[in-house]
Amino acid sequence: MKNKILVLLAAVLLTAVLLTACGTGSKQADEYEVNTIDYESYFATNRDVQNKSADTTAGKSSHAEYVETYFIFAEQGAVVTWYDSQTGEYKYKCKCEECGHVSSSEHTNHRLTVQGASYNSSYVCENSDCIMWGKSQPVKISCNVSGEWVDVYD
Numbered sequence: 146m147k148n149k150i151l152v153l154l155a156a157v158l159l160t161a162v163l164l165t166a167c168g169t170g171s172k173q174a175d176e177y178e179v180n181t182i183d184y185e186s187y188f189a190t191n192r193d194v195q196n197k198s199a200d201t202t203a204g205k206s207s208h209a210e211y212v213e214t215y216f217i218f219a220e221q222g223a224v225v226t227w228y229d230s231q232t233g234e235y236k237y238k239c240k241c242e243e244c245g246h247v248s249s250s251e252h253t254n255h256r257l258t259v260q261g262a263s264y265n266s267s268y269v270c271e272n273s274d275c276i277m278w279g280k281s282q283p284v285k286i287s288c289n290v291s292g293e294w295v296d297v298y299d
Contacts, residue, residue, distance in 0.1 A: 205298045206298070210297045214292060215290055217287075220287050234254075238252070239268035246275060
């Protein structure tokens, strides 16, 4: 009777060990399949992105162009009210250096497109309380140019 109990206990123990081992093995196989699916979807997505980028540039030629950017600023006697960094066009109002009065009229249709170039003019202060009222003052507006090479598709 003792032998039957020992054999039955050994069989139960062996079954438990086998089920545990098989369960772990199945779980690892499932994890492997999930990882394989993740890698496959990653590579499929990566291939799709490469194909789309190839489609957008396929049949198109490109060339490099140097694109300049213009920065317009007032050095003396003016306030730049607007400028276009792509064309160098700008608008400005005169400003008294003594009292800070800004004229109401705006000067338009000006353009600077050369590094270090400046526009020089003069201004008479309109503020009757200013010590510079009625006297000519210099106006100077300058330009800085920067640029970079960019690819342009035809």
